Structures are given as C-alpha cells and as structure tokens.
Amino acid sequence: MALLLIAPDRDTSDLERRLRRLDDGLDLRCWPDVGRVTDIVFALAWKPPEDAFANLPALRAVGSLGAGVDHLVDRPDLPDDIVLTRMAGPRLAADLAAYLVAMTVDWWKRLDEQRHCREWRPLEPRPTPRIGLLGTGTMGRAAAQAFRTLGLEVSGWNRSGAACDSMATSSGDDGLARLAGRSDALINVLPLTAATTGLLDRALFERMPSDSLLVNVGRGDHLVEADLLAALDDQRPGRAVLDVFAEEPLAADHPFRDHPRIVVTPHIAGRTDPAEAARLALEQYRSIRRGEAPAGRVDRTRGY
Numbered sequence: 001m002a003l004l005l006i007a008p009d010r011d012t013s014d015l016e017r018r019l020r021r022l023d024d025g026l027d028l029r030c031w032p033d034v035g036r037v038t039d040i041v042f043a044l045a046w047k048p049p050e051d052a053f054a055n056l057p058a059l060r061a062v063g064s065l066g067a068g069v070d071h072l073v074d075r076p077d078l079p080d081d082i083v084l085t086r087m088a089g090p091r092l093a094a095d096l097a098a099y100l101v102a103m104t105v106d107w108w109k110r111l112d113e114q115r116h117c118r119e120w121r122p123l124e125p126r127p128t129p130r131i132g133l134l135g136t137g138t139m140g141r142a143a144a145q146a147f148r149t150l151g152l153e154v155s156g157w158n159r160s161g162a163a164c165d166s167m168a169t170s171s172g173d174d175g176l177a178r179l180a181g182r183s184d185a186l187i188n189v190l191p192l193t194a195a196t197t198g199l200l201d202r203a204l205f206e207r208m209p210s211d212s213l214l215v216n217v218g219r220g221d222h223l224v225e226a227d228l229l230a231a232l233d234d235q236r237p238g239r240a241v242l243d244v245f246a247e248e249p250l251a252a253d254h255p256f257r258d259h260p261r262i263v264v265t266p267h268i269a270g271r272t273d274p275a276e277a278a279r280l281a282l283e284q285y286r287s288i289r290r291g292e293a294p295a296g297r298v299d300r301t302r303g304y
C-alpha cells in the first residue's frame with residue numbers, strides 16, 4: 001500500500017522529508033511519479049490536476065492538504081465511496097487566528113495610517129470593535145479565543161445552528177443580518193459550499209455599521225465582488241481585507257488591486273504547517289489502511 005502526494009503548485013519537499021522521518025517504511029509516491037497505480041490507497045492532495053484520481057483503482061481516501069475541501073468535493077474523478085478528509089489542526093488554526101488578529105488590530109488602531117507618518121501626529125484608535133465570526137468550527141473557535149484574549153466581544157454565526165461553547169452563536173438569515181448589524185469587524189472563515197456561495201453580498205453589506213471592517217479568509221466565491229466595490233463607496237464596510245479570490249492568483253489589473261479601501265494578501269492567512277500536516281496525514285493514512293474512519297473526515301453531502 002502506498003500514499004500519493006499530489007500538490008503540483010506547492011513545494012512539498014519539507015513535508016515529504018517529515019513524512020519519511022516519521023515513518024521510515026512509508027511507501028510515498030509524489031505526483032506525477034505514481035508508480036504501480038494499484039498500490040495507492042490514500043492520496044494527499046492540494047488542487048490536483050483534472051483526472052488525477054481517474055486511474056487509481058485501489059484508492060480508498062483523499063486528504064486535503066489544507067482546511068478547505070472545496071477543491072475536492074465535486075470532482076467527477078472521485079466516486080462517492082471515496083472518503084474525503086481535511087486538515088484542521090491547532091497549528092493551522094493558530095496561524096489563521098494570528099492573521100485575523102493582526103489585520104483587525106491594524107484597522108482598529110489605525111496602524112497603517114500611522115506607520116509611515118512623517119509628522120508626529122498620533123491618531124485616536126477606532127472604538128473597541130465587536131467581532132462577528134462567520135463560521136464557528138475549528139478555525140472560528142481558535143480566532144474567537146485569540147480575540148477574547150484582547151478583551152474583545154465575539155459573536156458567531158453558522159449555517160447548521162450548532163451550538164458553540166466558545167461564543168454566543170446564531171444561525172439563519174435573520175441571525176446573519178443581526179450579526180452583520182452589530183459587528184464592527186465581520187470575519188468570514190466559513191467553508192465554501194453551495195449554501196455559502198455568494199453569502200458576502202449587498203444585502204449583508206447594507207446591514208454593516210458605517211466604517212466597519214470585512215475580512216474574508218474563507219474562499220473567493222463567498223464574495224460577490226461587484227457588491228463589495230459598490231458597498232465600499234458607501235463605507236459599509238469601510239475597509240475589506242481579502243486573502244482569497246475567485247480567480248487566484250488575482251489578476252494584476254483586477255479592481256481590488258490598488259483600491260484605497262481594500263487590503264489584498266496572496267492566500268497566506270492560514271498556512272499548512274509541514275510538521276503538523278505530516279503528523280495528521282500519517283494518522284489518517286494508518287486509519288485508512290486499517291479500514292477505520294480517519295480523523296478529519298468530511299461529510300461529502302454537506303461539503304465540509
């Protein structure tokens with residue numbers, strides 16, 4: 001049995017080294033050197049090429065090399081009986097939380113406006129922000145904890161209505177509108193599914209307080225781009241921090257680039273840590289070999 005790594009647009013050399021160090025008997029293959037296809041029972045993938053799984057007759061499971069599985073769920077080369085897993089370890093969650101805190105504090109304390117100041121002209125920070133988190137899973141909870149450490153009030157929203165012991169949580173369209181209305185910083189960490197596509201739209205922006213902050217680290221397709229551009233003209237939100245885009249890399253002439261109210265980062269908010277990824281992938285691989293349900297299993301009908 002073998003584990004296949006397919007991540008053509010990433011440098012996986014560190015991950016490969018760590019996987020081999022953790023298990024010196026591991027039969028690890030790296031795309032496109034698949035070897036005997038009947039050996040492959042688990043594929044660890046990030047944005048795999050089309051049809052990458054089409055000729056793997058012994059494949060039992062595919063693991064996302066990140067927290068998101070939207071790049072895997074609807075693939076025609078993955079039959080329904082293939083198990084999907086994701087990686088949402090504490091290291092990745094902490095990394096994402098650090099980005100969210102950094103971007104929120106930058107806006108709150110007006111650090112960007114004071115950083116390159118030639119005059120000595122201290123600015124008052126914005127009022128202490130109330131944080132609204134769209135998504136209350138592993139990533140949302142880690143972010144909530146980080147914001148609470150700063151003494152900030154945090155509320156959450158999710159689609160499922162699941163209660164969450166780390167923050168007050170609402171769900172449904174009304175809950176979403178209410179949360180948008182009382183969040184000075186509204187942060188999206190939701191998984192991308194049919195139900196959440198286009199969630200960040202005009203109706204939501206109209207609810208947001210004036211001069212508020214929107215942060216999107218979910219997926220680009222959560223956002224209706226034209227609605228955001230219009231909303232920024234009305235200062236609701238007053239700033240958008242975007243790390244994910246419908247088309248990546250973001251085109252050089254995209255209107256988000258050089259927009260005075262938009263901060264663009266190149267999909268770096270939560271990075272898969274090779275040490276954590278190697279440990280979690282091996283755990284998943286061992287469970288799959290034993291015929292057991294792996295940790296991080298995704299509900300394919302729900303899409304996360």
Ligand code: GLV
Nearest residue numbers: 065066067068270
């Ligand atoms: C990053 O976008 C991830 O899904 O881990």
